[in-house]
Amino acid sequence: MSEKMKFEAEVQQLLHLVINSLYSNRDIFLRELVANAADAIDKARFESLTNPDISAEWEIVIEPNKKKNILKISDNGIGMTHDEVIRDIGTIAKSGTKAYMDSLTGRDVKDAPDLIGQFGVGFYSAFMVAEKIVLISKKAGDNSPAVRWESSGESEYTVSEDSRKEQGTEIHLHMKGDCKSYLEEWKIRELVKKYSDFIAYPIRMPGTEKKSDESASKEREVLNSGKALWLKPASEVSDEEYGRFYSHLSHYDNEPVSRIHYAAEGAMEFNALLFIPSKAPFDLFSPETARKGVLLYIKRVFITDEIGVLLPEYLRFMKGVVESNDLPLNVSREILQDNPQTAKIRKNLVRKILAELKRLFDKEQDKYLKFYKEFKNVLKEGVHTDSQNREQLLDLLLFESLNNEPGKMISLKKYCDAMPPAQKDIYCFFGENKEVMESSPHLEFFKKNKIDVLFMTDSIDEWILGSVNDYAGKKIKIAGKSGLDIDSFVPEEKKKDAEKKNSKYSSFLKRLAEILSPDIKEARFSSALTDSPCCLKADEFSPGPHMERLMKAMHRPMPETKYVLELNSEHSLVSAMADLYEKSPEDPRIKELTEILYDQSLLAEGKPPRNFSLFSKRLSEIMTELIKIKDK
DSSP: OOEEEEOOHHHHHHHHHHHHTOOTTTTHHHHHHHHHHHHHHHHHHHHTTTOGGGOOOOOEEEEEETTTTEEEEEEOSOOOOHHHHHHHTSSSSGGGHHHHHHHHTTSOGGGOTTHHHHTTOTGGGGGGTEEEEEEEEEOTTOOSOEEEEEEOSSSEEEEEEEOOOSSEEEEEEEEOGGGGGGGSHHHHHHHHHHHSTTOSSOEEEEEEEEEOSSOEEEEEEEOOOOOOGGGSOGGGSOHHHHHHHHHHHHSOOSOOSEEEEEEEOSSSOEEEEEEEOSSOOTTTTOTTSOOEEEEEEETTEEEEEETTTSSOGGGTTOEEEEEESSSOTTOOHHHHTTOHHHHHHHHHHHHHHHHHHHHHHHHOHHHHHHHHHHHHHHHHHHHHHOGGGHHHHHTTOEEEETTSOTTOOEEHHHHHHTOOTTOOSEEEEEOSOHHHHHTOGGGHHHHHTTOOOEEEOSTTHHHHGGGOOEETTEEEEETTBSOOOOGGGSOHHHHHHHHHHHHHTHHHHHHHHHHHTTTEEEEEEESSOSSSSEEEEBOTTSOOHHHHHHHHHTTOOOOOOOEEEEEETTOHHHHHHHHHHHHOTTOHHHHHHHHHHHHHHHHHTTOOOSSHHHHHHHHHHHHHHHHHHHHO
């Protein structure tokens, strides 16, 4: 008895896009199906270590049938049960479906042929060439009947039992009228050579029938070389082979930034072929998506690709294969991370990757910048989580700064090298972009004294600084907070003037603090401001406004920071307010002007005024008064 089921509405939409929009590179459907078959054999081969009954002469078979207009791709891998077929075939991309749909919105997907693989919809790429797909699968080592899945890529699919007895999966593609070239043997050879030549298992295609003295047999031509590139010396691998291998691993057609191919010898022997990508996948930061890392093989048996086994999570963007003969084949995935031999491999790999990134940083800046723009926030995760390699990671970070033109990025080392002798600390500032930050009153002092400030525009920046107090022996300080050692840049006269006014106008400052209570804890004159009448300054260890906005966006509770209101002792408005208070302490204009100044300071911090309608009304009244004065 067959079951008829509907795709979810979201899945129908995605199917429509896959079938009707991603037509610029239909060839990749075969790459995806062959890769799925190889994965299924990998799983079966691993299971056969403890269950010899499912062991087989592993192979993938591609059979074109021009008469029936069907292309069949089959394997003798792990197979699927009834429930697994519904779960894995009836649900496209699982939790990533919505993100995939969002990523395609407003994009010319025909110009993005490499989209399919990265979103977990490889099987459905077959609908680009097939008007109907029949999938038959039998779970290895399972006594339940085989399952048959059929769909024409519309709103429904059917699931029923099948008579298949052998373990594995076979896929029958009923080809579309304009896709019959994929039934040609030369075309199949071409695609396998291009995309799947290095697959470890033989990919066979029935050849011509040959007769012997005893019986007629049909030879199966092996289409792929099955070379494990990572086991070969780098000198024997061509750029074209590297390119095809990377394309398979990443599902991208673009070039990686760099590759690392080496054999480690000594106490721990293993082979590694790693690629540093140039393009980030859409789900790099998705907590819902199962993150896959570098593939681990032991004696040509695939063991795991779980992130954390061979590389820390912040290096999850790496693609590649590592094979070791020193690890026991029966080691479980669960204890791999705690295995001391695996830990040695992981340490070695991290060292090699960071060394290669540093080489790109020093020798090939264009390539490094291309990589950095895509993966900078992942590297910054490592600054927070990998204390052992924190210094190396800090050396790889780049930032825009106050004294450099827009777009130009500098390292922490370059910043330190350019520091004037009187500067003891590294100064940084958080904000959305360089243009907005440059106008902040907190940077007026730095502009005037030509002191450079690093601009940190990524939401993760303030978070990672929580684990970094210094660099190269210099403290990292945040402009806009207390605790800045800038006295050496302030003329003695200005410092004395601020101290004098703080004493002379102490009653005025106390009145301002009362008016703005409980929002601020203190008001004082500052020698750091040059143009603005005032600004809000947080304590050295308080979260800044950038972090507050980030936490609110994440719906995370955070106590409101109580700021200090710093006043420009030389600003005409502040001086006029102080004089007005001296003459008439109860003048209502003092309260009104103080609240306007505070609201302006909030706006400068990226926060809204306390009462926007009142703030707007007061500004309108002031503007009206100005017009009247000018008309007189």
